[in-house]
Amino acid sequence: MTVTTPHATRSRAASRPPAIAGVRRRKPPGQRRSTPLTIAMLAALAYFLIPLLWLVVASTKSNEDLFNTFGLWFSHAPQLLGNVRATFAADNGVFVRWMLNTVLYAVVSSVGAAFLAACAGYGFAKYRFRGHKAWFNLVVGTIMVPTTALAIPTYLLFAQVGLVDTPWAVILPSLINPFGLYLMRIYAEDAVPDSLLEAARIDGAGELRIFATIALRLLTPGLVTVLLFTLVTTWNNYFLPLIMLNNPRLYPVTVGLSSWAAQAQDGGGGASSGMFSLVVTGSLLSIIPLVLAFLFLQRYWQAGLATGAVKQ
């Protein structure tokens, strides 16, 4: 940091536990645990995990075994690697292309959306200007506007300006996240102390420099939360790319998989077509990155949702 700030303020800001970074678990010591409750919850957990177990098991099977062996247990001839290889090789490696498209759309959209929301949230939280309240209310008022109701008009508009069937058609609409802006404003109000901004101003730092060197760093936990949410939304998005894209080389993996599933179904649905094992293996491969992201970044999910839920 090149901006000099009063030491006390800075260390206070730095040592402040980020409000968003994880709700601590509290276990009252010595409290007794309930075994019936635990068993009931584990039974309910089975409902959520068995379909995923089925997906893992099914990915190890040949197309014939899918039809001829019990779905929730492995067959005698597991061939996960063979299935993965077949999935990657099918249609001249289009599956890899779909995965890369999804990564591109999701990463560009979420980084862009998080950064735009952080800038604007900070602007609304820390400055007052003409139209301040009206603009903010206008944006927040559109949180309830459903994205799919907006998607068809956006398609019609993009068709007029020739953006349909390009990556931009999927990326641009995902950049605007009104709920993200709302979260970032709330977060910025608490996370960036006014005294720190004033101290930096007295030291002669410009507003943009203050944002880039001080505020952005304090906003990072909130920014990561918005980023992760937009990432999941774009990664899982189906409706928007479905209507915007015609070229299979541009499909994200969701649209690609559903087109394979339609082929598998149209092919008579028999064991001979070989398409079903591609759909199943492709499905498994497509969820691995997000599942890993969930497991490793879970504190951000929970904390981000807490901010939205508590400070309504």
Add this chain to the structure above:
Amino acid sequence: MSATTAAGPEAPARARRRPRPGGSRPGAAGPVFVAPFLILFLLLFLTPLGYAAYLSLFQHRLIGGTSFVGLHNYLTALSDPQLRHGVLRVALFFCIQVPVMLILALLFALALDSGLMRLARVVRLGVFLPYAVPSVVATLMWGYLYGPSFGPIAQIAKHFHAAAPNFLDSDWMLASLSNIVTWEFTGYNMIILYAALQTIPRDLYEAAAVDGAGAWRIARAIKLPALKPALTLTLLFSVIGSFQLFNEPYLLQQLAPNVIDSAYTANLYAYTLSFTGQQVNYAAAVSFLLGLLIVVISYVFLFLASRRRVAR
């Protein structure tokens, strides 16, 4: 808890807040921060809405071309039996699926928060995991699980010489769809509620316990009232999700084309109108009405929630 510790050290900073000296310089920077977001918001949010509103006032005929018809498309839509059926179906879906899902999520959240469970972390992650699965993959997966050809439910029923219900026929379809959506989103709602529960100060429970309140009493008298904002939020997200239901019925249509017609849900109908029916103007009116309906229902729920809070 972390929210309260975070507010602590920061309180003096807020107390020292005062009118900014000069004011003009920092104030002038505000619009710079909010401009990128607002410009894209205008282009990608308000313009499509405006364009849809414009389109919805016209009609295109093969003979005679495009002509201005005023509110004619809206009047047609209001008396369109297909649209009415689609809206009523998603309304029924909302009335059945959402309570089930939110009660499940609430029970999970209360159980996790009670501290009475072993393996709470495993359960929390496991229930949340389906949220990482794209709805396309979830629907394909459940579609195969339901299916008579290699679904494990049918396999088990066959083993015991019983007949599994046909989950994809017209009697079961709405329940099957509800199950998929419940599977996908219970964990997400659970995390919102759980995160809100974690912010309740623990001293309240201790005080209640000293007064002789049991776990159920504490849940009813302290936790549920404190959960109201979070429950309202989950309800709003559910209104938006239910009324624009598309992915799940659209994909199950491949498996059960005779059960799910092109107007099965309101959103599916709008999609069909614009992409296979080429009735762009009418589709714009339908999208617009659907969006309006969702906004109105959301605000009714918000109004009811806030009024009851005031009445207390």
